[in-house]
Every structure is written in structure tokens, then in C-alpha cells.
Amino acid sequence: GSIVRSDCSGDLSTTCKPCPSGTFMNEPNGLHNCFPCRNCAEDHGLYIKSKCTTMQDSICDVLDDHYCIEFLNQQCSRAIRHSVCKAGQETKTQGTKTTDTVCVDCTYGFYSPSGLKCIKWLNCTALNEMQTEDGSSVKDVTCRPTRGRYGLLCGVRLKK
Structure with a gap:
């Protein structure tokens, strides 16, 4: 001192x-x-x-x-x-005081809109719905309910 x-x-x-x-x-x-x-x-x-x-x-x-x-x-x-994972990626290893965050790309069939976690695409068939849009690494597939086709048959009798 x-x-x-x-x-x-x-x-x-x-x-x-x-x-x-x-x-x-x-x-x-x-x-x-x-x-x-x-x-x-x-x-x-x-x-x-x-x-x-x-x-x-x-x-x-x-x-x-x-x-x-x-x-x-x-x-x-x-x-x-620390690096921030991008959309289409998820955090594989969180950063520490001595290492950076490690990001990995989502595999096919998964998506991540925020770069946090990869989420499995919806299975429209399992939901009894129809797929209307394909998924990507940043967005889920789009499904819509299947509507049964109902027809109304009317019989009309004509007089002679």
C-alpha cells in the first residue's frame, strides 16, 4: 500500500x-x-x-x-x-462467462419463430384436418378443418 x-x-x-x-x-x-x-x-x-x-x-x-x-x-x-439464436434455430448450449451461446438449425419437420426452441410441426391428419400450407424452419404448417360434404336430395314429383 x-x-x-x-x-x-x-x-x-x-x-x-x-x-x-x-x-x-x-x-x-x-x-x-x-x-x-x-x-x-x-x-x-x-x-x-x-x-x-x-x-x-x-x-x-x-x-x-x-x-x-x-x-x-x-x-x-x-x-x-452472447450470440442470440435466429429464427429457424434453437439454443443448443447456453452461453457462460467464458463461452458463447451455441445455436443449431431446426431439423426438417420442426420450426422456431423466435430462435429459442424448435417445435414439431402440427400433424394435420392426426387432428382430422387438411394441410393448407407447408411448414418451414420458421413457421408451422397450416391446417384447416375438413368439412364433410352434405347434400340435400329433394324429390319432386311431377303430375302428368
Whole structure:
């Protein structure tokens, strides 16, 4: 937490002074300058987990929905937002502080309008309905009820 104010000379021993705000010293030293505190910038996807003191550097952590892409001295120095799956895809593996989200395309017969989960197409036949539109990876098939055809037979008797 301190650095050299004045070096020893003659009968005078070395004197020390505390590190100023925004700096720290975490080891015995003969230095004249403290180390600058780490910046846990939100625009780098980080936040301050532990504030810098005169004896310890800031400890940064990764923001939610972000993952680390650069490390410096075994700490994350830059993180970016997790990927978001697109329509026609689903999340295979949710992102963590060290890995990105993994997206996969919906297989044939499934759709995902929002990119969250692939859902099986409706089976119109099982619903006793007719398919009117094909499905795709982003939309379900369209069904409509089948209508039975009813006819009305009228008999008309003609007089002779």
C-alpha cells in the first residue's frame, strides 16, 4: 500500500508514502510509483466485483449475457455479449462467462419463430384436418378443418 517517498542517504533511512487514490501496491518494493488500478469498464463487458484499495487491484467480473474474449494477468480484460439464436434455430448450449451461446438449425419437420426452441410441426391428419400450407424452419404448417360434404336430395314429383 505504499511506495518510497525518499531513499535512504547517510544516516537517514528510506521513508514511505501511501499510494494515492486510483493506484495500489501489492508487494514489498523500492518503487517510486504505485500501479494504476484496473478499469472494469461496462463498455468492455465488465463490472467491479471488488474495488481497488491501496494494497489490492480491482477485481473485475463479466456482465450477465456476456463472455470473456481477452485475458490479461489471468483476469478478463474484455467481454462481449452472447450470440442470440435466429429464427429457424434453437439454443443448443447456453452461453457462460467464458463461452458463447451455441445455436443449431431446426431439423426438417420442426420450426422456431423466435430462435429459442424448435417445435414439431402440427400433424394435420392426426387432428382430422387438411394441410393448407407447408411448414418451414420458421413457421408451422397450416391446417384447416375438413368439412364433410352434405347434400340435400329433394324429390319432386311431377303430375302428368
